[in-house]
Amino acid sequence: MFIQVGSKRRHWATDPYSIWHIHAPRDPYLHHRPGRLATQVLQGPGKVLLPLPLEVIAYILLHVPYPNLKFFYDNLPAGDSLRLVIASKLYENVHYGQYDPNDQSRYHISISELIALARGEIKALIRSLSFHGYQNDAFLSFCIRYPVFVSQIPQIEFDGTQEYLRSYASNVPLDNMVKLRFVEADDLDMHLIPPNLREVFLNFNDLSPPVFKRWPSKLRTLEIRDCESVLDIELPAGLELLACFDSGELWRQFPPGLKKLKLVSNVDTFLNDFTFPDQLTDLTFDSDDFEDPDIVLLQWPTSLKRLDLSNNAITSLVGVSLPRCLEVLRLEFCQIFTLENVNLPSLLKQLYLKGNPLSSMDNVKLPNLRILDISANPNSNSENIESLSKVLFPSLLEKLVAEEQPVSDWSSTLLPTGLKVLLIQTSEHPLSLTFPPTLEVLHLKFPESSDSSIFDLKLPTTLYLLEVKNGISKRIPWNLPYLKDMTMVNLTGNVVIPDTVKTLSLESQDWSLFRNLKVPYGVEKLKVSCLLKEYPDTVVDLDIENFDTHGDVQMPLQLRSLRVNTCDFTGPIPEENLKLPKTLQRLEGDVAACLAESVNWKYKIS
CATH class of the missing domain: 2.160.20 (Pectate Lyase C-like)
Structure with a gap:
């Protein structure tokens, strides 16, 4: 078995990720593009090829997105041994029903594929199948036609109505159904x-x-x-x-x-x-109107590791004896004003305080946390945190979230060098900001109508997710070799998208930002504020705001999910303007209801 790895020879033992695109944050070869790589594998351009055992290929396939697996499967020769390996991974865990772009844990299968599997035309075994059952549809007809095949699937998960399940049970035994959801x-x-x-x-x-x-x-x-x-x-x-x-x-x-x-x-x-x-070990009392006396007198289970008391009328933790072995504490959207004189458990690793009226973190004794969330409630008129320069953050802190907090001294705040995730807002000049050297995720919000240039930011090259709100962009290349996920909101000017990006979101009222925008080949999930001239065929999930009903655009050939909205709704977008590809499985937005229904529930018995 040979796989094309590009123009340079790379050794598996020292560079396991270089032969295939996978979602690894530290992968120095994220610029390899699955679609292009697939073409090279199939056509054999004559460059250096690397032999790999099938078991190694099988391991790599665990990290390849389902649309890419399907692309490989459809294009490899019928007798190719790699095609059999891909099929075993592609059809191992499947879902039948409306396509959900946010659920990538299962392959969304069609009736025709199920029939091919039942007939043995596709050589693979389904280990787990989930399906929606709300009406007598094609899937029920399939089950009636192939009851033995369905009964031999090890695990079935059902979400639907009793009437549907009763019809299903009259044809297929329920012995392999392990998960059930009734509305x-x-x-x-x-x-x-x-x-x-x-x-x-x-x-x-x-x-x-x-x-x-x-x-x-x-x-x-x-x-x-x-x-x-x-x-x-x-x-x-x-x-x-x-x-x-x-x-x-x-x-x-x-x-x-x-x-x-x-x-x-x-x-x-x-x-x-x-x-x-x-x-x-896990206890949640959320939105249950608890007050301070309720939790002061409570005898907590001694084995408790995770406690969630969010959305309650709790104002203070003073005097509360929390379990010693507690590792995760959630107190989001309560009424806590301060953490002074609060004895937090020494083993606590995660503390979530989002939405509390905290005005200061000075003099707070923090245990050796890994995650701290002190984000403010944007809809509250209470005082917020304006300074963090006096706070001694735990040395092992990996994630700090302080969104909507008007902190004015980030430039003089000492952040742990090992911090991986940082979500903040700031009004300071970009040149004054410094970031931990191995930061991987950064959300940065400047004031609205900010004239801050995002290219003045001294960003660490280790970033693989970047979100910037407000500011000015320039047509300057980024030095972010590992960047995979990029979001830009309310920017003006021009922007260059790194070739490594797989998830891209651009939201702006400055249409010049999109006029000459080049979306790189390899982007799989794309959200934009207006119609673009062209889209790479690697896009499988597309969201377009302010769709021009007079526009004419060719959609990506492998598109699975499409959401389109017009600026001023005057009626559904004409179907002829959309040019929907046959691969589409989900359609939402300002489109005719009959068109959306025909796409979202299009699987038919053939």
Whole structure:
């Protein structure tokens, strides 16, 4: 097996990432472009080739995005052994239903591909299949035609209605269904519960459920929403994760082996009435109107590692005895004014305080944190943090988030040298700012109508994600060899996009920014504020604001998801102006409803 690696010979043992584009932040060869590389592999341009074992190729394929895998699979010869390896990875975990560009954990499969797999025309095994079931559609017809094939898939996950599942169950056994989600569970028939179910998600639409007992012995996760009272729902003895949202009366005792408990926006929450299991490691009480006395008197589980008390009326942590082994503490959007005289656990690694009316971090004793979020609430009129120069940040801090905080002395604030992620806003001159030498992620916001030149920033070359809001851009090349994700908001001028970028977002009312914009080949996810003259065929996810209905543009050939909006909506964008490629699986925005529906649910039995 040979793979083209470019004009220079690179050795696998010392340079494992150089033969293929993968999403590795420190990869010095991110400039390799999957589409172009695929063409070189297939056509063999005569450059140096490198032999690799199939097991090495299989490992590399774990890091290749699904659209690229599909490109390779469709273009390799039918008898090529590499094609079989790609198929095994491509179809291992699949989803049938509406395409979700944000879910890249599974390959979005078509009915024609499922039929080919069932007939053995595609040599691969599906290990896990998830599907949406809300109406009698092509997938149900497929299951009726190939019940044995579906029943032999090791894991099935279902999201839909009882009526659909009942039709499915009349043709295919439920023994391999491990995950179940019902949007209307108020009249749930327990006979529809699969015998080997591990996870179940139930929405009761503010109604009381029937009596639920005798759950499958393998059930480990139970999530309930909008239930008037959950007292008639028996909790399985082996339950490990329990979540309850927007409900009324709650249980007072829980299974002894429960490890994660999440209670959010429930009416009946009296902390002192609960008996927590000894093995509980994760506890969430979000938006439950708790006040200071509630948490001062509470006896926390001694094994607790993660605690979330966000969106409560907590004003102070003074006197609160938090568990010693606590590692993650979330107190977002509470009413905490200061952390002075607060004893934070010494093992705490992550502290989230976003949305609290903090006015200072001076004299705060921080444990050896890895993550600290002190972002302000942009919709609040409370005082905010204006200085951080006196703060002694933990030496091992890796992520600092201080968005919307009007800090005026970043240039004199000592940041840890090992900091990897920094999200801030500043009004200081770009030349005065310095950044940690190995920073990988930077979000930087200047004041609106700022005349700050972003090219005056002394950016570390280690960045792989950069977001800049407000300022002036110039047509100057970047010295950011690893940059993969780039966002520019409200910039004026011109901008050059590094060839390494895979995710690009450009939002601006300055149309000159887009007039001569060149989007490099290799960009896969693109968001722009207006229609461009051309797009690289590597783009699979495209978002266009202010679409010119009189414009005429050729869409990328491999496009999977498209969202288009017009500046002043006067009617749906004509279909002939869009020139949609056959690969499109999701369409949103100012388009005709019938057109969007035909794309989003286009899979048919052939």
